[in-house]
Amino acid sequence: MKTSYSGSPEDADLRRVDSLAREIFSDVANKWALLIIEALGERTLRFTEVRGEIEGISHKMLTQNLRMLERYGLIERTVHPVVPPRVEYALTDPGRDLRVTIAGLCDWTHRYLGHIEASRQRFDG
Numbered sequence: 744m745k746t747s748y749s750g751s752p753e754d755a756d757l758r759r760v761d762s763l764a765r766e767i768f769s770d771v772a773n774k775w776a777l778l779i780i781e782a783l784g785e786r787t788l789r790f791t792e793v794r795g796e797i798e799g800i801s802h803k804m805l806t807q808n809l810r811m812l813e814r815y816g817l818i819e820r821t822v823h824p825v826v827p828p829r830v831e832y833a834l835t836d837p838g839r840d841l842r843v844t845i846a847g848l849c850d851w852t853h854r855y856l857g858h859i860e861a862s863r864q865r866f867d868g
Contacts, residue, residue, distance in 0.1 A: 767815060
């Protein structure tokens with residue numbers, strides 16, 4: 744089914760881009776995906792190594808998030824043809840760029856943690 748827009752073609756393109764951006768952000772901005780991106784960093788890791796870096800993540804959640812990140816082109820999955828198969832994960836260039844953005848958010852959190860905690864206590868009190 745094709746969606747029709749009452750605005751200009753440029754408006755339709757912007758709506759499509761905004762919609763896609765929201766979808767990507769919704770998928771990628773979850774705690775597990777962000778921790779996976781941070782854990783991989785500049786390294787190439789096997790599944791069990793990634794899992795060992797992220798406290799509390801289940802096998803299922805790690806698998807789902809690795810697949811989602813691969814679908815978006817943020818990580819690269821390499822299967823080595825050995826017995827048993829060896830599978831490795833690494834960030835792609837867009838994944839490394841996203842990691843820089845995540846680092847900025849982490850820096851912001853550390854910088855304002857005291858302010859945020861004080862505000863939450865005042866609000867909740």
